[in-house]
Amino acid sequence: MTTAATNTEAQPHAGRKQRSERPSTLALLVNNRLAAAGLVILGVIVATALAAPILPLADPNATNPAGRLAPLFSEGHILGTDALGRDTLSRLIWGARVSLAVGFSASVIAAVVGSAIGLVAGYAGGRTDQVMMRLIDMLMAFPYILLALAIVAILGPGLINALYAIAIVNVPFFARNIRGITIGLARREFVDAARLSGKGPLRILGSDILPNVLPTIVITLSTTVGWMILETAGLSFLGLGAQPPQADLGSMLGEGRKVLFTAPTISLVPGLMIFLIVMSINLIGDGIRDVLDPRLRSGALARPSFRTAILPDRARPASMIDQAATLDVKNLETQFRMGSEVYRAAGGVDLRIARGECLGLVGESGSGKSVTAMSLMGLVPSPPGVIAGGLIGFKGEDLAEAPDKRIRELRGGAVSHVFQDPLATLHPLFPVGDQLVEAIRAHQRIGRSEAETKAEDLLALVRIPNPAARMKALPHELSGGLRQRVSIAMALANDPELIIADEPTTALDVTVQAQVLRLMDDLRRERDAAVLFITHDFGVVSEICERVAVMYAGRIVETGRTDEILKEPTHPYTRMLIDCVPVMGEPERRLDAVPGRPPPVNRLPPGCAFADRCPRAQADCRSGDIPLEAKRGSLEARCLHPLQPGESLT
Ligand code: ADP
Ligand code: MG
Numbered sequence: 274m275t276t277a278a279t280n281t282e283a284q285p286h287a288g289r290k291q292r293s294e295r296p297s298t299l300a301l302l303v304n305n306r307l308a309a310a311g312l313v314i315l316g317v318i319v320a321t322a323l324a325a326p327i328l329p330l331a332d333p334n335a336t337n338p339a340g341r342l343a344p345l346f347s348e349g350h351i352l353g354t355d356a357l358g359r360d361t362l363s364r365l366i367w368g369a370r371v372s373l374a375v376g377f378s379a380s381v382i383a384a385v386v387g388s389a390i391g392l393v394a395g396y397a398g399g400r401t402d403q404v405m406m407r408l409i410d411m412l413m414a415f416p417y418i419l420l421a422l423a424i425v426a427i428l429g430p431g432l433i434n435a436l437y438a439i440a441i442v443n444v445p446f447f448a449r450n451i452r453g454i455t456i457g458l459a460r461r462e463f464v465d466a467a468r469l470s471g472k473g474p475l476r477i478l479g480s481d482i483l484p485n486v487l488p489t490i491v492i493t494l495s496t497t498v499g500w501m502i503l504e505t506a507g508l509s510f511l512g513l514g515a516q517p518p519q520a521d522l523g524s525m526l527g528e529g530r531k532v533l534f535t536a537p538t539i540s541l542v543p544g545l546m547i548f549l550i551v552m553s554i555n556l557i558g559d560g561i562r563d564v565l566d567p568r569l570r571s572g573a574l575a576r577p578s579f580r581t582a583i584l585p586d587r588a589r590p591a592s593m594i595d596q597a598a599t600l601d602v603k604n605l606e607t608q609f610r611m612g613s614e615v616y617r618a619a620g621g622v623d624l625r626i627a628r629g630e631c632l633g634l635v636g637e638s639g640s641g642k643s644v645t646a647m648s649l650m651g652l653v654p655s656p657p658g659v660i661a662g663g664l665i666g667f668k669g670e671d672l673a674e675a676p677d678k679r680i681r682e683l684r685g686g687a688v689s690h691v692f693q694d695p696l697a698t699l700h701p702l703f704p705v706g707d708q709l710v711e712a713i714r715a716h717q718r719i720g721r722s723e724a725e726t727k728a729e730d731l732l733a734l735v736r737i738p739n740p741a742a743r744m745k746a747l748p749h750e751l752s753g754g755l756r757q758r759v760s761i762a763m764a765l766a767n768d769p770e771l772i773i774a775d776e777p778t779t780a781l782d783v784t785v786q787a788q789v790l791r792l793m794d795d796l797r798r799e800r801d802a803a804v805l806f807i808t809h810d811f812g813v814v815s816e817i818c819e820r821v822a823v824m825y826a827g828r829i830v831e832t833g834r835t836d837e838i839l840k841e842p843t844h845p846y847t848r849m850l851i852d853c854v855p856v857m858g859e860p861e862r863r864l865d866a867v868p869g870r871p872p873p874v875n876r877l878p879p880g881c882a883f884a885d886r887c888p889r890a891q892a893d894c895r896s897g898d899i900p901l902e903a904k905r906g907s908l909e910a911r912c913l914h915p916l917q918p919g920e921s922l923t
Contacts, residue, residue, distance in 0.1 A: 308560020376502030387447025395455025580651035594666030601666035633818030706744025843915035
């Protein structure tokens with residue numbers, strides 16, 4: 274049950290492997306339209322400036338008093354001449370060459386010196402850090418341009434001195450930035466490990482810390498180059514940079530100022546050039562920042578949208594939503610769209626959970642379980658995520674059609690989530706009791722003391738000993754198991770009808786895991802809530818789920834009653850996953866992971882996505898859509914050559 278697009282757009286099998294899975298940095302940069310425009314403008318300017326010696330230009334310094342202040346487009350002088358009769362076009366190109374060179378060199382000097390100071394100060398810490406940072410603070414204590422003026426005053430006017438001045442003034446900027454990041458990194462485990470391996474401080478700085486701060490240096494650099502070109506122009510404008518007759522953009526502006534009213538174009542032309550250079554550099558800088566920061570790339574830091582974008586022209590299946598089921602998802606398609614790449618993280622998922630039922634969603638890491646679960650309440654970050662098709666039926670209502678207000682009402686109310694890492698989902702600075710109270714009062718109009726009583730009851734309900742005292746505990750003061758119990762209590766706060774638990778026990782040790790599982794199972798039965806339980810572990814599934822759905826490369830490949838699937842699955846992938854679960858007293862059982870890797874979801878092969886790893890695959894597995902069909906008993910599978918009862922894989 275997939276849309277035709279899944280197959281027609283899929284790449285042919287052979288071409289698939291050579292291409293990389295993610296778009297390259299340059300491809301992403303060019304995809305950002307503004308950055309690409311900046312790149313083109315700057316490219317043209319830099320190329321022209323570099324080619325100045327070989328271009329048929331007039332001598333930029335040759336004066337001609339007779340032809341002074343020629344207007345634009347006069348013969349032989351396209352951009353006219355200045356007050357001394359010099360060709361403006363020639364001076365503009367030569368001047369841009371000087372300004373760019375000074376601006377870039379000043380930035381690179383500031384970046385290298387500043388980053389080195391920041392790295393050493395941040396890594397060494399203690400007194401070294403104190404001394405270096407106080408010196409930097411002294412530089413920062415003066416107004417910026419005044420300091421540059423003072424430095425030029427001491428060194429004497431001239432382009433090179435202006436370059437030094439601007440580089441020095443910008444050193445603190447880099448030093449402060451890089452020191453901050455280095456301090457954080459220097460205490461990380463991988464740096465400890467490097468120390469333990471016997472590496473010296475210089476090698477650690479060079480090979481462990483520098484690569485981690487390099488993106489920041491590049492980003493800071495790309496966003497400051499434009500600024501430094503402006504500053505160079507400023508100093509030259511004041512007569513402290515380029516000295517006559519040499520042209521740079523700032524000095525051209527300064528000369529134009531004297532005839533601003535009689536011949537405004539003389540200052541307009543270099544002004545426009547400065548504007549173009551700085552603007553294009555800033556656009557590229559922004560683009561580089563977006564591309565280099567992996568979190569921005571994945572969309573995690575994008576402006577948080579309230580809800581995943583839902584395509585208005587999405588494919589809707591013809592069948593109706595089951596009114597009786599708590600959750601009835603039909604052909605859900607969630608995609609990540611980055612540039613021209615489309616990642617089909619959920620490529621037509623069907624799930625149905627009855628009231629009070631627990632459905633296990635199983636699959637290898639990256640198979641799309643979390644994305645499916647997050648799509649239900651619109652929690653997938655947009656961009657890059659979009660819901661591109663399907664129905665999300667919750668008690669007969671299609672949530673993909675529901676207004677934002679309704680979704681807000683359901684979140685944490687009738688539908689609640691338990692995540693894998695409670696330390697990441699609980700607020701680190703507030704006592705857990707306060708957080709529970711907040712969760713309760715977000716959905717129920719009750720007073721604070723009443724909510725506190727409720728919160729305490731909830732903590733008792735999830736079997737936390739001495740709940741009254743625990744109310745005041747901060748998340749980090751609780752053990753992993755207790756923290757996960759708090760998350761469960763929070764999920765139960767508003768009597769949910771659907772609990773979505775995304776690997777809630779994966780981070781816990783086995784005994785605590787067993788306790789938490791039993792607790793969830795009891796609570797679900799007491800409250801008759803439906804549970805979508807996500808895990809990659811069939812052992813966990815067998816303990817609490819009545820039914821299982823097995824996911825692979827964004828689609829459900831087999832589903833049915835837990836006991837039947839565990840006993841005799843029909844899909845080879847399910848069989849292999851089950852074989853990965855260790856069994857006490859059977860040490861000879863082979864426990865190798867499923868060999869091979871799932872296909873990247875932006876280049877799914879036609880036919881069965883598992884065919885490449887499947888020992889039973891035949892030619893017909895590699896073409897056409899393979900539907901989810903009833904096989905044996907309650908089992909439905911997406912397989913042309915299912916396992917028969919008693920049959921083994923090899
Ligand atoms: P799992 O089954 O382990 O929970 P996920 O649902 O997290 O897997 O991921 C499914 C696919 O979606 C993976 O290929 C992953 O790389 C991709 N993916 C998940 N989140 C994002 C995101 N924010 N941006 C881009 N791709 C993502
Ligand atoms: Mg996950």
